[in-house]
Amino acid sequence: MTETSAAISSRLNWLRAGVLGANDGIISTAGLVVGVAGATTSRAAILTAGVAGLLAGSLSMAAGEYVSVSSQRDSERAALDVERRELAREPEAELDELTGLLAERGLSRELAREAAEQLTERDALRAHARVELGIEPDELANPWHAAFASLAAFTVGAVLPLLAIVLPGASARVPVTVAAVLVALVCCGVAGARLGGAPVPRAVLRNVAGGALAMAVTYAVGTWLGTT
Template sequence: MTGNEAPQGTPGRAHAEAHGTGGGAPGAELSTRLNWLRAGVLGANDGIISTAGLVVGVAGSTTSRAAILAAGVAGLLAGSLSMAAGEYVSVSSQRDSERAALAMERRELAEEPEAELQELTDLLAARGLSRDVAREAAEQLTERDALRAHARVELGIDPDALANPWHAALASLVAFTVGALLPLLAITLPGASARVPVTVVSVLAALTLCGTVSARLGGAPVPRAVLRNVTGGALAMAVTYAVGTWLGTATG
């Protein structure tokens, strides 16, 4: 191909980019699993923050358990379905791009096999192999499975593990729902006077856990990630509660 860019996905939504000739190696599979796990944590994090902001805002304007529960359930359903639909569209587009790239590579291999062999040699040499070793490796990979070799080395795609939009959509829906259930239960189970404090404490504790897990999976500093996560969640709840209280007073 004329360019060496792999189709782009999102962290946790896309396949792991292959490194070297072993796109299906254990290291790549581990990277893929970590990406999915990180995406699940982030999806749960979104469910926590968005639902907490919604129910705390409603609790600021009314003490009706039914109204708060209805708003929370509506937010959970809308958020989880929106996440699932968005993930399905995103991953479907990624998969279409991967298939188009593989189809183009297949045509080029059929029409210009020598040029493609030279391109594979250049790619392997660019990764640190000597020209002779790169040429020998390229020839062996081409004899074994030329399309697979170019897909993994040139495109960063494993032809046997294309992203599945249905799996991605289901994972997003479940992750968001799990996260949203915490603030929904925390706001509806306690008495009226304890609802907001219990929800705030529960949500901040959950966000601390999510921030810690996300940081460890990504190899980032834990304190900074936790502080950022907790601050964002606290700010969202403070703003929605203030607005909800004002609306309750203004319309009451």
């Protein structure tokens, strides 16, 4: 069975969200551990801060995504309920409305009417949901799936700078972490640009510049605090 365009679009949206979540995990955790490394050489302190940042960031991402997707799902369900009531009360008016919407998409009035009648006979609510509301009734976003996906993506991204900062010796921690993070940000920039259909060089430059700036600022602040 071939995938519908809606299913493919949904999958691409999930992939983009995963890349962005991982990117957030990389930058926020890298900024945190590099900042702490600027203030102290204690591996335990750096590891504690990094793990705390990973947990706080991933749980925050999961909670935010759950709330956001739950609100979206509630809105979509409310719109479907309204459409269901209108179909029950004024079926002819809804048929005319569907005909007009199909005609606006380029069909002739006669063909639009015929298509609207066939779609209504098959599943009136689904037809109006797709054409009028842009909603796939059987594929409403699941807030729990979104929350766990965000948590997992952020965690995967955060693990890289955490390992890069605690595994090397004290003198190599920051250079190794910076190098690993910049390479990871290049990969995330490329993946995000290709999934979103954006120019790759610009996306990579933005991503790398943002991550480098975050690490530079937090390292400078950490070094200053450690000195004072």
